[in-house]
Amino acid sequence: MKLAAGEVLEASRPDSPAVAASRAAHAAPRPAWISLRPTDEVAAGAVDPDAPLAGLPFGVKDNLDVAGLPTTSANPLLADAVAATSAGAVARLEAAGAVAIGKTNMDQFATGLVGTRSPYGACACVADPAYVSGGSSSGSAVAVATGVVPLALATDTAGSGRVPAAFNGLVGIKPTRGLVSTGGLLPACRSLDCVTTLTRTVAVGRAALAAMIWADPDDPWSRPRTPRPPAGVATTMRVVAIPAGPIDLDPPSAAAWAVAVARLRRLVAHVVEVDITAFLAAAKLLYEGPFLAERWAGFGHHLEPDGPHLDPTVRQIVLRGQAIDGASVFAAQDRLAGLRRATEGTWTEVDALMLPVTPNHPTVAEVAADPIGVNRRLGTYTNFVNLLDLCAVAVPADPRADGLPYGVQFVAPAFADDPLLDLAATWCGEDAATPAVPAGSALLAVAGAHMSGLALNPQLTSVGGVLRYRARTAPAYRLFRLNVPGVARPGLVRTGDGPADGVAVEVWQLPQQGLGALLGLIPAPLGLGRVELDDGTLITGFLAEEYATRDATDVTHHGSWRAALTAAR
Structure with a gap:
């Protein structure tokens, strides 16, 4: 500088x-x-x-x-x-x-x-x-x-x-x-x-x-x-x-x-x-x-x-x-x-x-x-x-x-x-410009096992993913512990009746090819869709099909998947 x-x-x-x-x-x-x-x-x-x-x-x-x-x-x-x-x-x-x-x-x-x-x-x-x-x-x-x-x-x-x-x-x-x-x-x-x-x-x-x-x-x-x-x-x-x-x-x-x-x-x-x-x-x-x-x-x-x-x-x-x-x-x-x-x-x-x-x-x-x-x-x-x-x-x-x-x-x-x-x-009121998303990169919101330090986070870091920022969803979402085999995973679902302070998410920056590689690793009932954040931003993120919540446990009250995992220990 x-x-x-x-x-x-x-x-x-x-x-x-x-x-x-x-x-x-x-x-x-x-x-x-x-x-x-x-x-x-x-x-x-x-x-x-x-x-x-x-x-x-x-x-x-x-x-x-x-x-x-x-x-x-x-x-x-x-x-x-x-x-x-x-x-x-x-x-x-x-x-x-x-x-x-x-x-x-x-x-x-x-x-x-x-x-x-x-x-x-x-x-x-x-x-x-x-x-x-x-x-x-x-x-x-x-x-x-x-x-x-x-x-x-x-x-x-x-x-x-x-x-x-x-x-x-x-x-x-x-x-x-x-x-x-x-x-x-x-x-x-x-x-x-x-x-x-x-x-x-x-x-x-x-x-x-x-x-x-x-x-x-x-x-x-x-x-x-x-x-x-x-x-x-x-x-x-x-x-x-x-x-x-x-x-x-x-x-x-x-x-x-x-x-x-x-x-x-x-x-x-x-x-x-x-x-x-x-x-x-x-x-x-x-x-x-x-x-x-x-x-x-x-x-x-x-x-x-x-x-x-x-x-x-x-x-x-x-x-x-x-x-x-x-x-x-x-x-x-x-x-x-x-x-x-x-x-x-x-x-x-x-x-x-x-x-x-x-x-x-x-x-x-x-x-x-x-x-x-x-x-x-x-x-x-x-x-x-x-x-x-x-x-x-x-x-x-x-x-x-x-x-x-x-x-x-x-x-x-x-x-x-x-x-x-x-x-x-x-x-201090000085310039602190937010770095732009580089060309060839995309942002992805994650609410579960892909978050920092959790079981599937290496799927993001191994393709060059970088944590951009932490956020919360808009109030319209609920979080469910899915009944799926393997790694414990939640499903974020837009139900329209979520808590006022939303659900914790992380927004990751991934190379476009890394995001493409991730698509093949996402099992049903999970998929990618548009997630609304608490500031009104719409971003690509993990969402679950609503049918998956029928035999799932609602863990929204914990505020985050990490807190839900801690409470379940």
Whole structure:
């Protein structure tokens, strides 16, 4: 994606955005920045004006290497550790024409969600200095929110990019683990670390992410992007879940959350409620379980000897990791696997999950009074995302009644990044065009055994089928469990007296020849006909002959074939 004309210019022009950003950064209060390139060095840089991000200035969290600048991870004793080469993510942005102007402040060793755990000074919320900026990518958030740069790199292991995004009115994109190389990153938790972006728009963050995605052969945690969305991931997200029942929010955040939910109901086709108990249980494993051992393995050697260069809270937390035994780690991995399995069912009938980013927005004084307890609560809705191998994006919502910024996050399965960013763009009022059905392809609505993960779904995926979107039928349909041999199958019948909210279907995109091959596999009393969806669209789909319902069981009240199967177990 190339940014619109006028947004970027080559760095060497004296009025270029990169030079202007460098001057602004040098003039800005220092807590946001740890080190900066001299402005004349930025101005001397050559940029290809035809590059996708030509001249776009950006900041870099100071746990990522930038050639010629030290990488401190907010530890002053590392200020002499000048990087010879840039981290993979930084290098790829620079290859796309972006210009790194300096290194941003952070919670030391990327351990914290508050933005106050740095010997270089605490960062505050741009809307009110009495409140924390959020961390650990605090300086990156402040640098973008104050308009110094349009883009800053962050990292997000437990929410360190999403929390400061929410507290400063920004977009924080946390991609699928491994899509962006972590080569050249001083690790927090090596297996969970993600390089992320902070921007004011989805479009700029998405352009930066596109430049950084790369299967790095030198990074053992790197993963290639899948050529098509994984099974069950829709290319257009229309069904979004929210937590069922009460959730942990302070009163101003609860009111803002209610406004966000009302906004979501106007924005997407369907909002459903789901149980998030297993997600929240997984979140507790990150800091309250033996996964602290990975932080100790990553940077524990920098925590001895103690001294004024170390944040005492960070040191207190991570030192606990050295006493964790291997058996405890494996027990926690087993527990996590069970929780991952418990959450998998969420994604069978919804595209994304909308959550608050945090339960509250603490003051600097509240963090000082209880640095560990306040920080722990901030991770309630963010800590689980990397543990469960999910992608997420934080987006601004309507501010709280007290005027503080408020953010929500959309969460989805791994490699659902593109449709998730489309959803985020729609939320933010940005362009998110629905991709056209390619020539030579057709759409097919399925309501039964051909749905994602069910017995006959391979008949669709084996011919190149892709899930386009989830929907529901018009109210005129009922669903019956047919009395047929072999795989249990339902029949969707237009009876004229179906439920007001219809029956759940999936709309798949198939090559025309694939649809033709499928025709020969459809047994009577099933066939293909025109199915009306809840938005009035007519689409080809599976229907059953009405005579087949005479000895069939009506399962319409379950709302979907998947739910009917679950109830029958």
